[in-house]
Amino acid sequence: MSEPRTLNIGLIGAGRIGSSHAELITRTVPNARLVAIADPVEGAAARLAKALHVPAAYTDPARMLADPAVEAVVITAPARFHAGLVEQVAAAGKAIFCEKPAGMTLEEIDRVHRAVEANGVLFRIGFNRRFADGFPQARAAIEAGRIGTPQLLRSTTRDPGLANPAAVAPWTIFLETLIHDFDTLNFLNPGARAVQVHAAADALVAPDFRDAGLLDTAVVTIRYDNGAIATAEASFSAAYGYDTRAEAFGSAGMVTAGDLAASSMRYYGSEGIGIDTVRADTQSMRGAYTGELQAFTDTALGHRAPGPGVGAARDALRIALGCIESCRTGAPVTLDALDAVGAAR
Missing domain, CATH: 3.40.50.720 (NAD(P)-binding Rossmann-like Domain)
Structure with a gap:
């Protein structure tokens, strides 16, 4: 053998x-x-x-x-x-x-x-x-029709620290952080395509670096061609740990995914109930990283x-680039127009 x-x-x-x-x-x-x-x-x-x-x-x-x-x-x-x-x-x-x-x-x-x-x-x-516990199960429930027609979706990334604001390149919050959330929202709205984005962002964690182009806090609204409305938010300063969660609400129910608890242990004491939380993506997403590398292998x-392949990479990036344009103009951005500009270059 x-x-x-x-x-x-x-x-x-x-x-x-x-x-x-x-x-x-x-x-x-x-x-x-x-x-x-x-x-x-x-x-x-x-x-x-x-x-x-x-x-x-x-x-x-x-x-x-x-x-x-x-x-x-x-x-x-x-x-x-x-x-x-x-x-x-x-x-x-x-x-x-x-x-x-x-x-x-x-x-x-x-x-x-x-x-x-x-x-x-x-x-x-x-x-x-897509490989983190709860997320593929949420997608399967959506594909099975258990939430009905998707109507409202949400994805959140809150990073526990901003050690060196000077090292963060402009637009990182969209291109390298929220891009995970954009893919998550696409993943939880199967068959739908984002058509419009509106982004608001600022330097609330490290305001002294705003003029250098740092944005450390953002909220994005995305409209899809199936009528669903989604929001994505990010912060570079969650004091309580590394927080990534998502939900999809539909006409017949809702699914959620993501948990920042480090274990199922809960402490009950005189000061209340406490849980230990994960403090880094390499801790929170260890199983997900293993899963995607295993699937690739x-x-x-x-x-x-x-x-996910090139199509998923492009679909998430077009939302991120739309957010950058929305921040520059202060207005919603139609993504088909962004696609047309890219194709003409």
Whole structure:
């Protein structure tokens, strides 16, 4: 009897999320093997590779892509490099898992689509909430008609801290934080398409950085072509922990998903009832990160598993870009018009 196939993975980007993904691939995805890590920061890949007993480390991602032992690549580099890296990995003929966003503009996303199609490679985008406990179950209930017609949807991301406001690039709250919520809302409104967005955002956590372009608090209203109205909100300063929740309300009921409790333990004392909460996405979403990496690995090995691709990446990004335009103008933005502008460039 032959041994089960294992997927040899290379990782680009040895930062916070890259380190977390590398550890998960090594320890929680049984049919995956991390064989190489690349990061242009001198010593970053080597340190992570040594800690996880990964055999190869590179400062040049191109050298890693030339390694015949690498069959698939996980991209966790800074977002501004994602589209270019996807093109390079696709040209090398390797399966791709890319953290969000896949590009910073619709033109970049369309380049990603062309590269993936031209080279016939697998592409998956890291929208982890599709794999977080409660979210796929909520989607299944919606698809089964248990809430009737979707009418009101909500998704929330509240991050527990803003350690260095100066390091946060303008529009991060839409392009890298709320983009998860936009995908969640799309996921919980299956078959519908966002047609209009209206965004309000400000620097309420670190107001001294407002003039530098930092936005740390935002609320977005989204209208869909099936009539549903959705809201997404984000804050970079939740004192009580890392908070990601969603709900979908319809004509026949409601589903909710997300819980920031670190365990089912509840403390009952003289001061009241208390619970321990998760304090980071790498803690809260550990199971979701494992799930999406497992699904990617299974699909790359020929065992088809569900997962978001280029279409989902584009659908979420167009909402994020609409939010940026809405903040600039103070008015609602029609997304079809945004699509037309992108296509004309």
